[in-house]
Structures are given as C-alpha cells and as structure tokens.
Amino acid sequence: MHPRLAVSGLRKVYEGSGRRVEAVRDLTFTVEAGELVCLVGPSGCGKTTLLKCMAGLLAPTSGEVLLEGRRVTGPPPDMAFVFQEYGRSLFPWMRVGENVELPLKQKGLARARRRELVADALRSVGLEDALSAYPWQLSGGMQQRVAIARALAYEPRVLLMDEPFAAVDAQTRADLEDLVRGLWRERGITILFVTHDIDEAVYLGERVLVLSASPTVVQEQLKVDLPAERDQLHTRVAPRFAELRTHVYEQIQAAKRGTPVDRLTKSDAPEPH
Amino acid sequence: MTGTSLRRAGAGAWRRVLLRLLFTLALPAVLVTAWWVASDGSTNVYWPPLRTILKAFPDVWTGERLRTDVRPSVLRLLGGYATAAVVGVALGTVIGSYRRVRAVCEPVLEFLRAVPPPVLVPVIMLFAGIGDTMKVVVIASGCVWPVLLNTVEGVRAVDPVMAETARSYGISGPARLRGVVLPSASPQIFAGLRQALSIGIILMVISEMFAASNGLGFTIVQFQRGFAIADMWTGILVLGLLGFVLSVLFQVVERRVLGWYHGLRASTRRSP
Amino acid sequence: MRGANLALGAAGLAAFLALGEAVPRLGLVKEAYFPPTSRIAGALGDELADSAFWTALGDTLTGWALGLAIAVGAGIVAGVIVSVVPHLREATASTIEFLRPIPSVALIPLAVLLYGTELRSVLLLVVYASFWQILIQVLYGVQDVDPVAEETARSYGLGTWARVRHVLWPTALPYVMTGVRLAAAVALILVITAELVIGAPGLGARIAVAQTSQAVPEMYALIVVTGVLGLLINVGARTVERRALAWHQSVRGEVAV
Numbered sequence: 001m002h003p004r005l006a007v008s009g010l011r012k013v014y015e016g017s018g019r020r021v022e023a024v025r026d027l028t029f030t031v032e033a034g035e036l037v038c039l040v041g042p043s044g045c046g047k048t049t050l051l052k053c054m055a056g057l058l059a060p061t062s063g064e065v066l067l068e069g070r071r072v073t074g075p076p077p078d079m080a081f082v083f084q085e086y087g088r089s090l091f092p093w094m095r096v097g098e099n100v101e102l103p104l105k106q107k108g109l110a111r112a113r114r115r116e117l118v119a120d121a122l123r124s125v126g127l128e129d130a131l132s133a134y135p136w137q138l139s140g141g142m143q144q145r146v147a148i149a150r151a152l153a154y155e156p157r158v159l160l161m162d163e164p165f166a167a168v169d170a171q172t173r174a175d176l177e178d179l180v181r182g183l184w185r186e187r188g189i190t191i192l193f194v195t196h197d198i199d200e201a202v203y204l205g206e207r208v209l210v211l212s213a214s215p216t217v218v219q220e221q222l223k224v225d226l227p228a229e230r231d232q233l234h235t236r237v238a239p240r241f242a243e244l245r246t247h248v249y250e251q252i253q254a255a256k257r258g259t260p261v262d263r264l265t266k267s268d269a270p271e272p273h
Numbered sequence: 274m275t276g277t278s279l280r281r282a283g284a285g286a287w288r289r290v291l292l293r294l295l296f297t298l299a300l301p302a303v304l305v306t307a308w309w310v311a312s313d314g315s316t317n318v319y320w321p322p323l324r325t326i327l328k329a330f331p332d333v334w335t336g337e338r339l340r341t342d343v344r345p346s347v348l349r350l351l352g353g354y355a356t357a358a359v360v361g362v363a364l365g366t367v368i369g370s371y372r373r374v375r376a377v378c379e380p381v382l383e384f385l386r387a388v389p390p391p392v393l394v395p396v397i398m399l400f401a402g403i404g405d406t407m408k409v410v411v412i413a414s415g416c417v418w419p420v421l422l423n424t425v426e427g428v429r430a431v432d433p434v435m436a437e438t439a440r441s442y443g444i445s446g447p448a449r450l451r452g453v454v455l456p457s458a459s460p461q462i463f464a465g466l467r468q469a470l471s472i473g474i475i476l477m478v479i480s481e482m483f484a485a486s487n488g489l490g491f492t493i494v495q496f497q498r499g500f501a502i503a504d505m506w507t508g509i510l511v512l513g514l515l516g517f518v519l520s521v522l523f524q525v526v527e528r529r530v531l532g533w534y535h536g537l538r539a540s541t542r543r544s545p
Numbered sequence: 546m547r548g549a550n551l552a553l554g555a556a557g558l559a560a561f562l563a564l565g566e567a568v569p570r571l572g573l574v575k576e577a578y579f580p581p582t583s584r585i586a587g588a589l590g591d592e593l594a595d596s597a598f599w600t601a602l603g604d605t606l607t608g609w610a611l612g613l614a615i616a617v618g619a620g621i622v623a624g625v626i627v628s629v630v631p632h633l634r635e636a637t638a639s640t641i642e643f644l645r646p647i648p649s650v651a652l653i654p655l656a657v658l659l660y661g662t663e664l665r666s667v668l669l670l671v672v673y674a675s676f677w678q679i680l681i682q683v684l685y686g687v688q689d690v691d692p693v694a695e696e697t698a699r700s701y702g703l704g705t706w707a708r709v710r711h712v713l714w715p716t717a718l719p720y721v722m723t724g725v726r727l728a729a730a731v732a733l734i735l736v737i738t739a740e741l742v743i744g745a746p747g748l749g750a751r752i753a754v755a756q757t758s759q760a761v762p763e764m765y766a767l768i769v770v771t772g773v774l775g776l777l778i779n780v781g782a783r784t785v786e787r788r789a790l791a792w793h794q795s796v797r798g799e800v801a802v
C-alpha cells in the first residue's frame with residue numbers, strides 16, 4: 001500500500017550567474033493518505049522549493065517525488081497548489097466564479113458538473129454570494145478563500161499550500177486556519193501545509209516536519225498528539241500545545257544556528273498511530 | 274437622514290452636475306468666442322473670420338464629398354490599422370513567447386521600429402504605385418511596430434505567479450494563450466494600439482498629401498494650393514474632428530475590454 | 546545569460562542583413578525597388594562623404610532639438626500651472642481631451658502657407674505634437690503626488706513655489722522623463738514629416754529628392770540613417786530616464802512603452 005506521497009533523496013541546486021546554491025540537500029519523508037502535515041523551518045530553508053518540486057512545478061536536481069507510487073514529472077491532475085500571493089494567483093480579468101471554474105474546463109468536465117463543483121466549493125469556503133464579483137473587489141482573506149475554493153473544486157487528492165496565510169492579518173488567519181482544518185476533516189484530502197508560523201503548524205497539523213537551514217534536510221518529525229477537535233481559544237492555551245510549540249521553536253533555533261543534526265534521531269517514517 | 278438633510282443632499286448632487294458641466298464647457302466656450310471675436314474683421318488671408326469658415330462648412334463638406342473623400346480615407350485607415358493589429362498581435366505573441374526568438378529578433382525590431390514611419394511613403398510608393406493599396410500598406414507598415422513591440426513586452430511579462438498557477442492546473446497550449454497570456458498582456462497591447470492609431474492617422478494624411486487623387490489629405494492640400502483658405506480651414510477642422518472621434522471611440526472600446534484592469538488599478542491604489 | 550542574448554541578437558541582425566543581400570540578388574524582389582544590402586551600404590558611404598548630407602542632418606537635428614526644447618519648456622510650465630492653480634485642471638480637462646488627438650499633420654497646409662519651407666514650419670508641427678506628450682505626463686505625475694506629503698508641506702507653511710520645488714517636482718520628474726522620451730520620438734517623426742511633405746531642408750527633403758530622381762539605393766541609405774537616428778534618440782532617452790529614475794524608489798504600474 002503506497003503512501004499517498006513519498007519524497008526520497010530530494011536535492012535541488014540552483015545554478016545561475018556563476019553561483020551555485022544548494023537549496024535542498026536531501027529530503028526524505030512520506031505522507032500517508034488523508035494526513036495533514038505541516039512543514040516549518042527557518043527562513044530561506046527551501047520550503048517553497050520543496051513544495052514546488054512536489055507539485056511538479058520545479059524539476060529536482062536529483063531524487064524523486066512519488067504520488068501514489070507514480071513519479072511526479074509535471075503538475076499531476078489530482079494535486080492542487082495554493083500560492084501565498086493570492087492577488088497574483090487569481091486572474092483579475094475573470095470573475096470569482098470563472099476563476100474557480102477555469103481548471104475544471106481544462107479537465108474537460110461538462111458544464112453542469114462544473115457549475116455544481118464551483119457552487120459547492122464556494123459554499124464550503126463561505127463565499128457562495130461572491131460568484132460574480134471580481135477578485136480585486138474582495139478583501140485579502142476572501143481572495144485566499146477563492147483560491148482555496150478553486151483548489152477544492154479541482155477535486156484533488158493532495159493539496160499543497162505554500163504559506164497561504166502569511167499575507168493576511170492575524171484575525172483572518174485564525175478563521176482561515178479553522179477553515180482548512182474543517183475542510184480537511186470533512187473531505188479527507190491529504191494536505192501538505194508549509195508555514196513559517198510555528199503556532200500555526202502545531203495548531204493545524206497532525207504531524208510537523210521541521211526542516212533545517214539551507215542546505216536543507218529533515219531535521220525532525222514530530223507527532224502532534226493534540227485532540228482532533230481543535231479551536232483557536234482552547235487548544236492554543238492547552239499545556240501540551242505549549243510544550244509542542246516550545247520544542248519546535250527550539251528545533252528551529254538549533255537549525256538556524258546550524259547545530260549539527262543527530263542523524264540517528266531523524267526518522268523518515270511516521271510514528272505508529 | 275432627516276427630510277431637510279435629504280433635500281440638501283439632492284440639491285448638492287444637482288449642484289455638482291451643474292458645476293461639472295460648467296467646467297467642461299467653460300474654457301472651450303471662452304476660446305471659441307475669443308477666436309470668433311479676434312478674427313471677426315480679419316482681412317489677413319491666412320486667418321479668415323471664424324464666421325466665414327463655419328459658413329463654408331456645409332458648402333464644402335457635402336454628402337457627395339463625404340462619400341468621395343472622407344469615406345475612402347477612413348476605409349484606408351481602418352484597413353491598414355486592422356491589418357497591423359492582427360499581424361502585430363499574432364507575431365508579437367509568437368516572438369514574446371519564446372525567449373530565444375525574442376533575443377534573435379530584438380535588435381532588428383528595435384531598429385525597424387525606430388525608423389520614422391513617414392519615410393515609408395516614398396519606399397512603398399516604389400512598388401505599390403499610388404493607389405489605395407499603397408496607402409493601406411503604408412498605414413499597416415507604420416502601425417504594426419508599436420502593436421508588435423508592445424505585444425512582445427506584454428506576453429513576455431506575464432506574472433510568474435500567474436504562469437505557475439496556470440501550469441499547476443494543467444492549463445497549457447491554446448487555452449493558456451487565450452485564457453491567461455493574452456488577457457494578461459492586453460493592457461500593454463492596448464497601449465500599443467493607441468500609439469498605432471495616432472501613427473495611422475499621420476500616415477493616412479501624409480500618404481494622401483504626397484500622392485493621391487482623393488481623400489482628406491488630398492482635399493486639404495488642393496484647397497491650400499488653390500488658395501481656398503476658408504475651405505482649407507474647414508478641412509483642418511474636419512481632420513481634427515476625425516482625430517477626436519477616433520480617440521473617443523478607442524477609449525470607449527478600451528474601457529469595455531480593460532474594465533477589469535481599471536478596476537484592479539483603482540483598488541490597488543486605494544489600498545497599496 | 547546576457548552574453549547569450551547579445552550573441553543571439555547579433556546573429557539575428559546578421560541574418561537580416563544577409564537576407565537583405567540575398568533576396569534581391571535571387572530575383573525574389575525587383576532589384577530596382579529593393580537593392581541588395583551591399584548596394585545600400587555603398588550608397589550610405591557615398592552619402593557620408595557628401596557634405597550636403599551633413600548639412601541636411603544638421604538641419605534635421607536642429608529642427609528636432611529646438612522643437613523638443615520648446616515643447617518641453619512649454620509643456621512643463623503649462624503642466625505646472627494647470628496643476629497648481631486651483632480648479633484650472635478641471636476647467637482645462639475637456640479642452641485638452643479635444644485638442645490632444647488632433648493630428649498635427651492637419652496643420653501642414655497652414656504651415657506651408659505661413660512659413661513655406663522655413664524652420665518655423667517644422668517647429669509648428671513638432672512643437673504642437675510634442676507639447677501634448679509632455680503636458681499629459683506632467684499631469685499624470687501631479688496626480689501621483691502623495692497627499693500626505695503635500696499636507697505635511699502645507700502644514701509647515703511652505704508657499705506654493707516651495708511646494709512645487711520640494712513636493713510636486715520630485716514626484717513628477719519620472720513622468721516628465723517619460724514624457725520627454727515619448728516627445729523625442731514624436732518630434733523626430735514630425736521633423737521628418739515636415740521635411741518630406743513640405744520640403745523644409747533636412748533628411749526628409751533629401752529622401753524626397755532621392756525618390757523623385759529614382760536614386761533608390763541612396764533613398765534606402767538615408768532611411769537607414771533616419772532609423773539609426775531614431776534608435777540613438779530612443780536609447781539616449783531611455784538611458785537618461787533610467788538615470789533620473791535610479792534614485793526614485795516608486796514602482797509605477799503605469800503601462801508605458
């Protein structure tokens with residue numbers, strides 16, 4: 001039984017204008033079907049590079065990404081990507097409904113089915129009334145919801161999210177975090193969520209992968225044993241939450257300092273549930 | 274709101290409309306009146322009284338002349354412009370889409386575009402004679418450059434995040450061109466089309482002044498040569514009017530096609 | 546990367562010139578209408594050796610530079626006045642919108658009557674066309690002034706002239722540079738037009754003469770010269786613009802080519 005996603009030995013070297021930058025050295029981990037995994041790491045540690053390699057948007061220098069056992073060489077049809085810059089990811093010449101519908105047209109779905117999916121997706125993000133608005137008429141948080149709706153309507157098996165809430169204000173971020181968790185529990189999609197916000201990673205994830213500084217390797221994997229029912233008010237003051245986030249914080253500080261990682265403690269398989 | 278403040282608000286709206294009307298018409302009215310008054314008793318050959326010019330208008334620009342001179346001019350312009358638009362956008366899209374092609378073509382295109390369009394008239398006259406074809410070819414050859422180069426720039430400068438989004442959803446090929454690249458480039462393309470319009474008008478007039486047997490440019494030159502000054506002035510006014518009308522039409526079309534772009538800019542300006 | 550692009554560009558240019566040589570010689574187009582590159586190059590050499598050519602070039606550049614200078618001066622002054630005097634902007638908006646699209650070529654017959662083939666003919670056309678480019682850009686620039694900066698200046702008691710110098714002008718400067726670049730290109734077009742159609746002395750007149758006397762390679766050679774002139778003006782204006790903008794941190798989303 002294949003894990004939903006398997007990354008093995010991923011390495012990415014950027015070459016250009018006489019400089020060679022090894023952004024990602026060796027990343028190996030798996031994600032099981034239906035998991036919500038968060039990736040955190042110090043700034044510039046190649047989180048985005050990793051995610052784009054997984055999405056097939058960037059070709060790794062070596063190593064591979066397997067989606068249900070099949071190699072990812074280009075953007076696969078059952079994977080959706082949510083970008084951080086929602087303002088530049090949504091097409092401003094199309095209305096919200098058209099934006100959400102566009103990838104479905106590409107899939108060749110019938111019009112009735114497309115309309116159904118669009119309406120359903122917008123409803124689940126709470127924007128069913130925004131169908132005929134233009135993205136730039138909406139607030140930042142609402143625009144990101146549209147982007148999420150677009151990803152949902154695509155009916156992906158895997159959802160990759162690249163620091164999607166970094167560019168919205170704190171209150172909107174809290175709402176959007178709950179939205180993602182709610183959608184995840186409802187639909188059982190496998191989600192890989194990249195963030196620089198430690199609290200967010202612990203709040204959202206079932207498992208947190210801490211990445212080292214560049215050249216990046218997996219520094220540690222952490223199981224978040226908080227209850228499945230989480231809310232902004234109570235979960236964040238739970239003692240276990242504080243322990244976990246402190247631990248992650250320490251790991252990241254160590255990563256920033258470049259403290260050598262004890263390779264024996266690095267595990268590349270999820271701990272048994 | 275109370276009754277009185279509602280009434281005041283309504284009166285305020287009326288005042289604003291009237292004020293805007295006043296601003297729009299005031300200066301033109303003043304200028305026209307000044308022209309009328311200043312030229313009224315004029316005996317200067319080159320500056321006939323405005324009254325004389327306006328009187329000559331209906332005599333000169335009869336329905337017949339509109340058909341024999343104005344219509345061919347406008348048709349030549351539209352023919353050349355439309356050709357240039359289609360060729361410019363098509364070629365520009367191809368060149369802009371492939372980095373290597375762009376690098377190869379760039380110096381040559383920059384040179385060709387730097388050649389002042391009027392010099393095309395004598396060149397094209399060599400092999401196209403002096404008929405309608407020549408004029409349409411001249412107009413097209415002059416108009417194509419701003420369209421082409423702006424299309425190249427617009428296609429090249431598609432936002433990388435947008436391009437990646439399209440790629441991540443498997444949008445490629447003609448769907449990508451139609452749904453992402455061209456709309457994204459359209460503001461830049463329209464800038465090129467606007468420049469092309471002014472160049473087109475210039476070339477239309479010049480080609481007719483240089484070598485023609487009918488047309489607006491031809492007519493005005495004939496008046497000038499025959500010293501029919503008042504008639505010449507009416508021709509200048511008609512040409513000015515044509516330029517104005519075409520510009521307004523262009524803006525109307527642009528506002529419709531690029532409505533989303535103006536909205537986007539307005540919203541980013543409000544909250545950067 | 547840069548080097549590769551340069552090499553490709555040079556290759557493209559070389560291919561273009563080679564095509565220009567091969568196509569007429571192969572008889573694909575009539576040599577009489579389109580001489581091969583080598584003949585044009587030869588004619589160009591002859592032109593460069595001819596003192597009359599240099600006089601014509603000088604005439605063209607004089608008309609261009611003078612017209613541009615007048616247009617820039619008048620445009621900036623008019624733009625600043627319209628922006629600073631209250632309400633003048635709204636009052637002049639309709640007039641500007643009407644006068645701006647009037648093609649300056651419409652004034653050619655008037656210019657012929659008034660000034661014949663003198664320099665003033667050329668200036669009439671050039672100034673009229675270039676003035677609008679500058680004015681419009683100045684007005685855009687003024688629109689872009691940060692209202693907070695303006696308010697701050699006012700609250701410190703700066704008079705109108707001081708505000709123009711310290712708030713308005715620095716904001717508007719990049720726009721003015723863009724306007725100068727556009728006006729420079731337009732000015733060249735109108736100078737050549739005036740010389741071509743009216744016969745004022747300059748490169749355009751020389752081209753017209755070459756055309757009537759069927760000196761085809763010379764005509765093409767002169768056209769190449771005008772192209773090079775246009776290129777130098779474009780590149781020069783862009784460089785000046787970039788230098789002036791080097792310190793200006795604003796990223797204008799304006800669509801301007």
